Amino acid sequence: MPIVSGLVVRRSPVHGYGVVAQRRFMTGEVLIHAEGFIYGEDEVFDDTYALVLPTDDLPGIAGSFIYYDLVDQSRWINHSCEPNTEVESAIDSGTGLPIAWWIASRDIEPGEELFYDYAFVGSVAEPCGCGAPTCRGLIVDPDPVELAAIPEPLRPHLRLRATG
Numbered sequence: 260m261p262i263v264s265g266l267v268v269r270r271s272p273v274h275g276y277g278v279v280a281q282r283r284f285m286t287g288e289v290l291i292h293a294e295g296f297i298y299g300e301d302e303v304f305d306d307t308y309a310l311v312l313p314t315d316d317l318p319g320i321a322g323s324f325i326y327y328d329l330v331d332q333s334r335w336i337n338h339s340c341e342p343n344t345e346v347e348s349a350i351d352s353g354t355g356l357p358i359a360w361w362i363a364s365r366d367i368e369p370g371e372e373l374f375y376d377y378a379f380v381g382s383v384a385e386p387c388g389c390g391a392p393t394c395r396g397l398i399v400d401p402d403p404v405e406l407a408a409i410p411e412p413l414r415p416h417l418r419l420r421a422t423g
């Protein structure tokens with residue numbers, strides 16, 4: 260697995276390990292191309308560190324999901340409700356397999372931990388400890404459909420302000 264220069268894995272004050280920038284990254288800059296292994300929706304494996312990617316561009320299984328189990332530094336990028344990176348994904352036209360990469364959504368200074376918004380579907384929402392002022396209280400997609408699917412015992416954690 261490649262080690263990307265300019266990024267380092269450290270103990271994180273937010274959760275477990277995290278990925279910290281060692282140099283400045285500018286808005287829009289690619290931070291890391293993920294390396295991983297693919298699992299189908301029905302396969303049994305530890306999905307703790309897997310990206311969930313839509314299969315809309317994959318012939319035959321459109322409308323489903325596949326899991327991309329991260330095995331490089333990207334595995335350790337934590338969630339924040341106020342992230343400084345975004346994940347992009349696509350299907351590699353050569354291999355037919357998914358690829359994913361992280362982009363700085365704002366300028367990132369040396370020493371800053373990288374975060375992206377996991378946006379879990381409501382049924383698998385988890386309490387969030389990201390500490391951001393706009394923390395939703397749960398790691399969950401803010402889409403109303405997903406908020407409605409949050410299991411009852413977790414609902415008291417939700418701190419979403421009304422919008423609109």
Ligand SMILES: [Zn+2]
Nearest residue numbers: 340387389394
């Ligand atoms: Zn949060």
